[in-house]
Amino acid sequence: xxxxxxxxxxxxxxxxxxxxxxxxxxxxxxxxxxxxxxxxxxxxxxxxxxxxxxxxxxxxxxxxxxxxxxxxxxxxxxxxxxxxxxxxxxxxxxxxxxxxxxxxxxxxxxxxxxxxxxxxxxxxxxxxxxxxxxxxxxxxxxxxxxxxxxxxxxxxxxxxxxxxxxxxxxxxxxxxxxxxxxxxxxxxxxxxxxxxxxxxxxxxxxxxxxxxxxxxxxxxxxxxxxxxxxxxxxxxxxxxxxxxxxxxxxxxxxxxxxxxxxxxxxxxxxxxxxxxxxxxxxxxxxxxxxxxxxxxxxxxxxxxxxxxxxxxxxxxxxxxxxxxxxxxxxxxxxxxxxxxxxxxxxxxxxxxxxxxxxxxxxxxxxxxxxxxxxxxxxxxxxxxxxxxxxxxxxxxxxxxxxxxxxxxxxxxxxxxxxxxxxxxxxxxxxxxxxxxxxxxxxxxx
Amino acid sequence: xxxxxxxxxxxxxxxxxxxxxxxxxxxxxxxxxxxxxxxxxxxxxxxxxxxxxxxxxxxxxxxxxxxxxxxxxxxxxxxxxxxxxxxxxxxxxxxxxxxxxxxxxxxxxxxxxxxxxxxxxxxxxxxxxxxxxxxxxxxxxxxxxxxxxxxxxxxxxxxxxxxxxxxxxxxxxxxxxxxxxxxxxxxxxxxxxxxxxxxxxxxxxxxxxxxxxxxxxxxxxxxxxxxxxxxxxxxxxxxxxxxxxxxxxxxxxxxxxxxxxxxxxxxxxxxxxxxxxxxxxxxxxxxxxxxxxxxxxxxxxxxxxxxxxxxxxxxxxxxxxxxxxxxxxxxxxxxxxxxxxxxxxxxxxxxxxxxxxxxxxxxxxxxxxxxxxxxxxxxxxxxxxxxxxxxxxxxxxxxxxxxxxxxxxxxxxxxxxxxxxxxxxxxxxxxxxxxxxxxxxxxxx
Numbered sequence: 001x002x003x004x005x006x007x008x009x010x011x012x013x014x015x016x017x018x019x020x021x022x023x024x025x026x027x028x029x030x031x032x033x034x035x036x037x038x039x040x041x042x043x044x045x046x047x048x049x050x051x052x053x054x055x056x057x058x059x060x061x062x063x064x065x066x067x068x069x070x071x072x073x074x075x076x077x078x079x080x081x082x083x084x085x086x087x088x089x090x091x092x093x094x095x096x097x098x099x100x101x102x103x104x105x106x107x108x109x110x111x112x113x114x115x116x117x118x119x120x121x122x123x124x125x126x127x128x129x130x131x132x133x134x135x136x137x138x139x140x141x142x143x144x145x146x147x148x149x150x151x152x153x154x155x156x157x158x159x160x161x162x163x164x165x166x167x168x169x170x171x172x173x174x175x176x177x178x179x180x181x182x183x184x185x186x187x188x189x190x191x192x193x194x195x196x197x198x199x200x201x202x203x204x205x206x207x208x209x210x211x212x213x214x215x216x217x218x219x220x221x222x223x224x225x226x227x228x229x230x231x232x233x234x235x236x237x238x239x240x241x242x243x244x245x246x247x248x249x250x251x252x253x254x255x256x257x258x259x260x261x262x263x264x265x266x267x268x269x270x271x272x273x274x275x276x277x278x279x280x281x282x283x284x285x286x287x288x289x290x291x292x293x294x295x296x297x298x299x300x301x302x303x304x305x306x307x308x309x310x311x312x313x314x315x316x317x318x319x320x321x322x323x324x325x326x327x328x329x330x331x332x333x334x335x336x337x338x339x340x341x342x343x344x345x346x347x348x349x350x351x352x353x354x355x356x357x358x359x360x361x362x363x364x365x366x367x368x369x370x371x372x373x374x375x376x377x378x379x380x381x382x383x384x385x386x387x388x389x390x391x392x393x394x395x396x397x398x399x400x401x402x403x404x405x406x407x408x409x410x411x412x413x414x415x416x417x418x419x420x421x422x423x424x425x426x427x428x429x430x431x432x433x434x435x436x437x438x439x440x441x442x443x444x445x
Numbered sequence: 446x447x448x449x450x451x452x453x454x455x456x457x458x459x460x461x462x463x464x465x466x467x468x469x470x471x472x473x474x475x476x477x478x479x480x481x482x483x484x485x486x487x488x489x490x491x492x493x494x495x496x497x498x499x500x501x502x503x504x505x506x507x508x509x510x511x512x513x514x515x516x517x518x519x520x521x522x523x524x525x526x527x528x529x530x531x532x533x534x535x536x537x538x539x540x541x542x543x544x545x546x547x548x549x550x551x552x553x554x555x556x557x558x559x560x561x562x563x564x565x566x567x568x569x570x571x572x573x574x575x576x577x578x579x580x581x582x583x584x585x586x587x588x589x590x591x592x593x594x595x596x597x598x599x600x601x602x603x604x605x606x607x608x609x610x611x612x613x614x615x616x617x618x619x620x621x622x623x624x625x626x627x628x629x630x631x632x633x634x635x636x637x638x639x640x641x642x643x644x645x646x647x648x649x650x651x652x653x654x655x656x657x658x659x660x661x662x663x664x665x666x667x668x669x670x671x672x673x674x675x676x677x678x679x680x681x682x683x684x685x686x687x688x689x690x691x692x693x694x695x696x697x698x699x700x701x702x703x704x705x706x707x708x709x710x711x712x713x714x715x716x717x718x719x720x721x722x723x724x725x726x727x728x729x730x731x732x733x734x735x736x737x738x739x740x741x742x743x744x745x746x747x748x749x750x751x752x753x754x755x756x757x758x759x760x761x762x763x764x765x766x767x768x769x770x771x772x773x774x775x776x777x778x779x780x781x782x783x784x785x786x787x788x789x790x791x792x793x794x795x796x797x798x799x800x801x802x803x804x805x806x807x808x809x810x811x812x813x814x815x816x817x818x819x820x821x822x823x824x825x826x827x828x829x830x831x832x833x834x835x836x837x838x839x840x841x842x843x844x845x846x847x848x849x850x851x852x853x854x855x856x857x858x859x860x861x862x863x864x865x866x867x868x869x870x871x872x873x874x875x876x877x878x879x880x881x882x883x884x885x886x887x888x889x890x
Binding site: 021025029032033035036131137138139142143146147148149150151152217278280283290295296297298299300301302303304305306309311312314315316317318319320321322323326327330331332333335 | 466470474477478480481576582583584587588591592593594595596597662723725728735740741742743744745746747748749750751754756757759760761762763764765766767768771772775776777778780
């Protein structure tokens with residue numbers, strides 16, 4: 001056993017919103033952190049690109065450096081908050097190779113190079129922590145990595161992107177269209193000038209890959225995730241949803257199920273979905289995040305909280321830092337990312353889901369029968385049909401909800417409908433995520 | 446460093462519903478557990494009172510013993526699922542004193558003798574884990590003990606007793622009275638024949654003490670908790686609540702705040718409270734549990750899931766077991782329960798809360814003025830008044846919601862009202878737990 005150091009030296013890479021908060025909180029609550037970690041945690045270097053740039057929190061200029069080696073080498077702990085793949089990857093590997101434990105909030109890096117980093121950490125005996133990479137302050141990484149280590153996870157389904165949740169929530173509550181809600185989100189600082197990564201679901205996909213890897217002990221990369229964003233959701237989709245006491249959320253879904261070849265595998269996808277308003281995720285408002293985890297023994301658990309922002313993300317970074325620091329002092333290490341399960345990634349077309357389709361049709365005898373026969377021909381069973389007058393004379397709107405069916409078959413139905421002379425337009429097709437009726441009934445205290 | 450053992454020997458004390466599930470899952474998923482813990486986990490002894498009693502899961506008779514020393518001595522890990530103070534306390538101390546790590550689901554033991562057990566664990570270097578003692582599978586102990594170790598908790602507020610939540614939920618959704626809902630809960634196995642520990646809030650109080658100790662690094666025992674149960678809640682209270690778009694929940698509340706002497710302290714209480722229906726805890730249905738944690742940096746987090754039942758509780762026990770086993774193999778230990786904060790426990794009378802009172806009064810000129818003057822005289826500010834005709838002629842009902850006031854002043858108001866000739870009856874006084882308007886607005890991804 002090495003001697004317990006009285007002070008642990010920390011390098012913070014990046015001094016943006018989160019980095020500034022981390023530095024501030026470590027200083028303000030230094031005694032609390034020392035009590036929790038068993039040693040004082042002192043920031044001794046801060047890697048920045050521009051030492052003179054304005055910052056949220058004043059940082060002692062003597063700590064600032066633009067040289068990675070100066071910042072990192074020989075430290076006890078490194079906090080990486082630069083974001084993006086490079087140079088973050090090089091810096092993190094530099095630290096891990098020296099046996100320096102790393103705390104990062106970098107979802108892109110984890111989703112793209114997770115296995116390489118886990119391996120580097122295991123090789124040198126360093127810790128790699130990344131709670132802040134998924135859902136900010138919400139401790140779902142902890143939940144999956146440690147506190148559900150005694151269970152077998154079947155499904156993770158979550159709202160993991162605050163920007164899109166803010167936009168969809170604004171559409172649902174104000175009746176605004178997508179563009180208008182996006183503009184509002186940009187005005188309030190919830191969406192960036194270029195919102196692509198959020199609204200096209202890429203941010204959620206990176207988090208989905210990380211969650212799936214953790215939940216199923218299997219390598220899942222961002223390219224394995226089938227992604228559909230929220231650009232196509234209209235005000236009409238939202239008011240239709242409300243008519244059926246539903247709402248629309250962008251969901252990240254990772255599940256373990258039996259594939260078409262009879263073997264168990266992992267399916268990962270991000271897409272908008274209709275939820276009944278009494279679904280636990282339906283009431284997650286504004287920029288909040290929430291993740292439902294279903295375990296064979298635990299049943300359904302939900303983690304809920306602020307998925308982004310300087311202080312909440314800093315809170316996640318700091319709890320990881322306390323864990324890593326405590327291991328420095330007392331021995332032990334973070335759980336190793338064991339990918340022992342090696343489950344195959346299932347083909348998205350084999351997914352089984354429910355769809356709700358809204359069609360504009362000719363209002364004439366036999367149209368419904370024509371439409372219904374298209375569903376039947378592709379083996380897709382209809383659960384409910386709602387027909388009403390359309391906007392123009394001679395037009396009608398049909399809203400059809402299907403039973404669970406193969407995703408590929410549902411796509412074939414949508415294609416056939418769009419070709420049918422009876423159908424003027426397939427106005428929308430949205431997946432339905434309904435509460436799993438098989439979920440365990442909770443027992444009493 | 447000691448050599449990594451290939452197999453860890455576990456003693457399970459108690460083979461009831463939870464113990465049986467633990468034994469079953471350890472056997473069924475032995476390979477998964479070995480991969481996670483770094484060693485095989487094998488149950489080698491099961492302490493029972495009656496070896497021939499019928500059980501949920503068949504247990505190899507060779508493992509059964511009625512002798513504690515035979516069961517415990519020399520094992521690597523002990524799982525205590527006997528419940529109650531004695532002999533559980535003696536057994537747990539016996540294990541800890543030998544350096545054997547203990548996983549327990551015993552809330553009564555923790556709430557009464559926590560500090561003694563923490564100390565015994567720290568002295569011998571053993572781990573003491575107890576996720577299953579609070580809210581079953583919901584990883585709130587983990588959350589407070591580890592994943593929020595980088596934050597300063599200000600408040601924990603939760604629904605931690607499934608039996609009372611089932612009863613109140615049934616009253617709210619069916620209009621049933623308390624007795625009828627309790628009977629239904631007993632029929633379904635959600636409440637015991639003697640429901641005292643649940644309905645009088647004692648079970649929730651034990652959990653509240655454990656949560657407060659963890660959140661505030663301060664010794665809090667069950668006797669520190671001010672407790673009020675749900676027996677006095679009537680069908681009329683519930684329908685009144687619904688009229689004001691509220692519902693009634695039994696809440697466990699632990700908060701850090703400044704006491705009347707200007708010093709910071711901890712306040713802990715369990716009582717029924719009115720919640721607006723859009724409060725995150727209001728929609729927690731049936732026998733589910735949910736705990737809101739407010740951190741200075743993290744903002745508001747919620748943990749939700751099944752608070753009881755064999756399998757969910759077993760899931761919590763097993764994740765603790767994996768953590769303890771992993772420390773055996775790789776070194777390190779559970780976070781030590783550091784009570785470094787030593788905050789004083791605040792007097793319940795000094796708590797600041799809001800009340801809703803329902804009064805039956807004479808329907809005559811000046812009554813409202815008489816009532817209002819009683820509030821004013823005790824320095825309690827009225828937020829809203831709702832008056833309507835009462836049941837009989839010449840009667841009226843007044844529902845008054847107060848602003849935040851000292852609990853002691855509110856009690857004095859209730860007493861003065863009951864003595865006033867204008868008031869026929871103080872039909873109910875229930876605290877209001879409204880959403881904290883100061884809570885941080887979440888930022889975007």
